[in-house]
Amino acid sequence: MLGLDLHPAVVHFPIALAVTGAFAELGYLLVRRPWIRWFGPILLTLALAGSGVAYFSGQAVRDKAVDQGVPNAAVEKHLTSCVWALGALGLATILSWAVRPRGKGISLSALAALAAAALTLYTGYLGAELVYVHGAGRVHAPHSSTSGGGP
Numbered sequence: 001m002l003g004l005d006l007h008p009a010v011v012h013f014p015i016a017l018a019v020t021g022a023f024a025e026l027g028y029l030l031v032r033r034p035w036i037r038w039f040g041p042i043l044l045t046l047a048l049a050g051s052g053v054a055y056f057s058g059q060a061v062r063d064k065a066v067d068q069g070v071p072n073a074a075v076e077k078h079l080t081s082c083v084w085a086l087g088a089l090g091l092a093t094i095l096s097w098a099v100r101p102r103g104k105g106i107s108l109s110a111l112a113a114l115a116a117a118a119l120t121l122y123t124g125y126l127g128a129e130l131v132y133v134h135g136a137g138r139v140h141a142p143h144s145s146t147s148g149g150g151p
Contacts (some may be wrong), residue, residue, distance in 0.1 A: 014050035022117035025110040088116035
């Protein structure tokens with residue numbers, strides 16, 4: 001992938017969109033106003049698309065993390081959580097779009113969106129552990145061949 005790791009750049013979008021989409025679903029459940037009606041489905045759709053990008057970009061750097069000494073079990077736990085979060089986001093997105101025409105089932109849609117957001121946040125937490133506890137993605141500066149002192 002030409003040495004460019006996209007995973008750190010793209011993972012924050014699905015997290016923010018999933019949480020915001022869940023709050024939009026909850027907001028529409030509590031305050032049924034036309035202007036908030038489509039926020040949930042749109043945000044959850046964008047979160048699902050972003051999660052797909054995050055998943056594939058993570059797969060591209062998986063071996064690199066293991067080569068850096070990150071325990072394979074931690075990487076697998078993050079990957080498994082990601083698959084569950086993707087599934088939950090997919091279900092929440094489908095439900096969100098499905099219940100809008102009739103306006104019934106919004107509570108189920110909101111519950112699914114909250115569960116998807118929680119799983120997405122947990123996946124992000126596991127990813128943060130990979131970085132801050134296990135050192136995934138660390139960059140090493142090249143050693144200088146000159147010795148001595150000035151800037």
